[in-house]
Amino acid sequence: MPREHAVMPNTSSAADTIRPRRSRQRRKQLTGFLFVVPAVLLVLVFFVIPLCMAFWMSLHNWPLLGKPRFIGLDNYVSLLDDARFWGAMQFTALYTVVVTIAIFAVAFPLALFVDKGRPLTKFYRTSFFLPMVVGFSSASLLWAWLMNVDAGLFSPAAFRLGLTDKPVNLLAEFDTTFWSIVIMVVWKTAGFNMIILLTGLQGISAEVQEAARMDGASNWLRFRRITLPLMRRTIALALILSVAGSILAFDQFYIIADGGPRNSTVTAVYWIFSQSFVSFRLGYGAALSMVLLLILVTISVIQLRLLRTPEGM
């Protein structure tokens, strides 16, 4: 059920504003307005205006220095032929699908594992969650080192255990780079998804599960027929957060792989970054941003729709 009341007007406070004198009420209105003005100004200046500007810029040839020139939709036309942009989009899509499946494959068992309160469960929850609170930048630096061929952990360890005949440079090939980064992201974010899924699990009443058990339903059947359907909203939320986060991936590919090997791990945001702030094609970068924004909003809307209707699962 959609719960739009989160943004509904707070009608109860209207009761105490009914005062005989109008000026008094006006003053109270003004006070309330003044309270929210700083936040509104901030959001206008540093979010809404830049957003409108981004669209405006996307219609221009906009160099860092010198005069911008209006070119209509030309940026969008040349974007259609930009093989490297579509390559980056394709890679981002691949990464998003793989990493989201991988995160769920790890986070769901973890959530079930820490659902029941047993001794040490709190400790397990905290340990699984801990990588989440360090930033993506720290985590990336840490894994860049673990993946390093000379001073790192993985290749030298594999070599010493006799699994490889010489230390393998994980960053030299696409597959090893890609999967190492996927593992790193799963390590870092599985705990977060575990907590989100846990809120859904704990929202299912014990009586329902117990009744099904009495009726002789197996664990697997109960999981499929009760747990999963009742968690639809939670799963939708975790899915949207994971997909949206992955589409915007940048830090780990920039810090660990520098987009390599041979530019094979350049994500959409990475390409926009390099067009805007390395090549300084600001108008073109803005057009790319608009496309990315549109894709992201569309995906969020579709996912919300699909997972909200009962037939969606």
Next chain:
Amino acid sequence: MSRTARSARRRWLGETRYHLVGLTASLLFLAPLAWSVLVSFKPSLEARQPPLPPWPVEGFSFQNYENLAKFGAGIWTYSGNSLTVSAMTVLGTVIISLLAGYGFSRFQFPLKNVLFVLIISTVMIPFQSILTPLFLILTKLGLQNTLAGIVCVYVTLQMPFSIFMMRNAFDSVPKDIEDAARADGASVFVMLRRIMLPLVLPGVATVAIFAFLASWNEFLAALILLTDQKKYTLPVLMAAIRSGQFGTIDWGAVQSGVTMMMAPCLALFLLLQRYYIRGLTAGAVK
């Protein structure tokens, strides 16, 4: 063997298996963090070797931290930048969302719902798509390449979550409390500070933790908006070291930097876990 003994044995086996799995999984999640911290305390030469074993063999040493301190303008400058940015972001976020949360919760005024939805809906738009115009706006305002400029951006990015949290926090305070205070003649600001603030303090803690973690760890905006090397925050500095901008990569120094970046986040989380999880679940059930 009696039935009770057999079922007790089975339960014991189940328990053991549960904890075996739990401890192994915990180890996997904690190992990379521990590995990095331990290696940061190896002597410099040892830290350049593969970390097997992870702990310092030739005694604990602060050499990696001393080496890290020598990069660029010195580590104090960079950690100072990071601390300033985070502290200002936390302060700004708390004050502005506290005021706005109070306004949205307790007052009626024209356009109230429009403004609320406007602020909350910015969470749908990725900030990565507006970095170019932000760069130009900050330049216009004379804030490009300043810590103040990046603080403005970070505070703005915290607004949807923080205002949502604070409005809910105020909503859950009963109206009678204010009515009583108003009858005693307290002004709006006195009421907010003396009576309401203590009651919404858990919400403030949540908002503050999220603001700290976000601003302390943020990388992309800092990379773009801070162009002068002296203004770098820790993540930008460390990425520059890792990419070899300062010469050969000193992995020991990198791990000491990673440890410095992780330590406040881990400490804050372990101390204030309750408020952090409250923020997560508030987002999850909205």
